Amino acid sequence: MNQISVVGIAGSIRKGSYTKMAVDLALQGSKEAGAKTKLIDLQDYELIFCDGKEDETNYPEDVFRLRSDVREAQGIILGTPEYHGSFSGILKNTLDLMGFDEFEGKMVGVVSVSGGMMGGLEAASSLRNICRALHSWVIPEQTVIPEAWKAFGDNGKLKDQALDERIRKVGQQVTRFANLHASENALEFLNSWQCLEENPGATKKEEVTPKV
Numbered sequence: 001m002n003q004i005s006v007v008g009i010a011g012s013i014r015k016g017s018y019t020k021m022a023v024d025l026a027l028q029g030s031k032e033a034g035a036k037t038k039l040i041d042l043q044d045y046e047l048i049f050c051d052g053k054e055d056e057t058n059y060p061e062d063v064f065r066l067r068s069d070v071r072e073a074q075g076i077i078l079g080t081p082e083y084h085g086s087f088s089g090i091l092k093n094t095l096d097l098m099g100f101d102e103f104e105g106k107m108v109g110v111v112s113v114s115g116g117m118m119g120g121l122e123a124a125s126s127l128r129n130i131c132r133a134l135h136s137w138v139i140p141e142q143t144v145i146p147e148a149w150k151a152f153g154d155n156g157k158l159k160d161q162a163l164d165e166r167i168r169k170v171g172q173q174v175t176r177f178a179n180l181h182a183s184e185n186a187l188e189f190l191n192s193w194q195c196l197e198e199n200p201g202a203t204k205k206e207e208v209t210p211k212v
Contacts, residue, residue: 004178006030006075006171009040011091014081018113018148019088021156022167023079026111026143029171030075035178037171040069042090050096063097070102074182075109075174076136081148082114082123095130103134107178109170110138113148120144137181139173141166 008027012019020041027037045062056063070076080087108131112120124142131138143166145151151158158164 004035004075004175004182005038005073006035006077006174006178007038007040007070007073008077008079008171009070009091009094010042011078011080011088011094013041013043013090017081018145018152019079019081019111021152022111022113022143022145022148023077025158025164025167026077026079026109026171026174029168030077030175031171032168033172033175035075035171035175038069038073040066042094047094047097050093066094067098067102070098073106075107075178076103077109077111077171077174078127078131079111079113080123080127082112082119085122086126087112087123091127095134100135103131103136105181106136107174107181108136108138109174110142111144111167111170112142113145113151115147115149117146119146137177139170139177141170141173143167143170 006027008023010017010020010023020039024039027039031037045066046060047063047066048059078091080091083089110124110127110131112124112127114120114123121144124144128138128142143163145163145167151160151163153159158167
């Protein structure tokens with residue numbers, strides 16, 4: 001089986017972005033689980049506002065490069081800061097420029113950061129809804145980092161080892177489930193299981209004398 005590819009999209013272009021640090025850390029988890037990884041830094045893409053028009057002849061080349069980069073991956077990690085109880089506008093526009101071709105059937109992990117004590121959950125929840133609308137599989141694990149300005153050290157690493165491990169686990173699980181989803185052996189097993197003849201022994205109940 002070919003090596004699984006996982007891309008991470010950081011929904012922030014701020015210099016020194018904690019979102020980018022979190023996505024990069026999750027991608028390290030994917031790499032530890034055996035995937036090849038790519039961080040999609042939206043600063044490196046010249047995108048256009050999605051206007052809903054069918055004519056894309058005037059779209060910048062980077063729109064099609066973005067789609068190609070995501071389409072080639074079997075796993076996706078989405079990271080966002082939480083702004084006003086939701087995810088970032090730049091990430092929303094990035095997602096609007098893509099669709100089923102890039103997301104359908106893919107494994108997706110979500111991470112979110114915020115400046116406040118209680119932030120991150122609403123943004124993560126909104127992203128999960130969008131991913132389901134795009135027919136992708138969102139892994140159960142998600143990690144939010146409240147008060148990100150205190151959580152990261154000057155070296156860009158998380159100070160809390162347990163939080164570091166949770167972020168990495170998002171990437172690890174995306175890789176593991178993507179591997180399972182793509183595994184020919186798993187598909188063959190499932191097909192064989194569905195074709196099995198009914199076990200005649202399962203239709204009979206043995207009489208058991210209750211113990212008193």
